[in-house]
Amino acid sequence: MSSAVNGGERTGKARAYDASRRRALAEEARRNVLAKARELFLDKGYGATTIAEIARAAGVSPESVYKNFGGKPGLVRAIHEQSLLGAGGTPAEERSDQAQLTATDPRALMDQFGRFTAEISPIGAPIVLLIRDAAASGHPGMADLLREIDDSRYRRMLHNARQLVGRGLLRVGLSAEDAADVMFASTTAELYESLVLKRGWGASRYGEFIAALLRANLLGDR
CATH class of the missing domain: 1.10.357.10 (Tetracycline Repressor, domain 2)
Incomplete structure (x- = not known):
């Protein structure tokens, strides 16, 4: 037995x-x-x-x-979906959430957001642009997928903005909705296309630009 x-x-x-x-x-x-x-x-x-x-x-x-x-x-x-994970071992979304929960210096956090953007955009933006062009050419399902991606990205930005407003990290009087709009505009594939693909910026310079844009619009004189 x-x-x-x-x-x-x-x-x-x-x-x-x-x-x-x-x-x-x-x-x-x-x-x-x-x-x-x-x-x-x-x-x-x-x-x-x-x-x-x-x-x-x-x-x-x-x-x-x-x-x-x-x-x-x-x-x-x-x-x-794979591109949203970023290049690190831990998914970029998880790292972003952790940074927002532990940050005490809002300017350093904006720099971190810039680095996340510099990491993810070279992977994800070309695919979004592919979807955009396929949608414009009338390929079935691509227009719906593009809207879905934009809607999901906005929900993510609103989630981020609400966390930042809740922790008092943004300038006084800025609503979560307005902050989300700024973050949404800062993460478009078209912005990456304009500055990196068309103007030849490197990923590091692009990330620094995004960080500066976020600091100016979300923090003001903070």
Whole structure:
């Protein structure tokens, strides 16, 4: 009986290991598909890129891409969601929340927001611009996705603004709604497009500009 029990324990551990390994391999394959899709979309454009090309580049079947992402709109959505995590190990949104909860110097916090913007914009802005251009060309679902992204970004900015107003970190008399509008305008893909893609600014300079913009509009003389 002891041998049977021990054998059962070993089998259970092996199955748990196998399941964990399968999940890890599936996640690795998913990241690879998204990376190849991102490269192709940004190189060729949304309309000219096919699922077959993405699957071939990622070494998977087109059927698996459809199964996991539901086609090109689902791929673009997943790429955008991935970009919001930022480049650090901890998602940028979590780091931002932590910074807002612990900050005591509002000017230093605006500098931190600038650094977050400099980190996320090079990853996320090109995808938003891809969606914008696809929407303008009439590709199904892209206009709805663009509105969804803007709505989500505004809700995030309002969340940030309410935290800052609640902690008394912004200039006196500034409402959370007005602060959210400033933060919303400061994080548009179009602003990144104008200054970085068209005028050739580096990411660090762009982040410093955003920090200065936020300090001037949210803090005043504080």
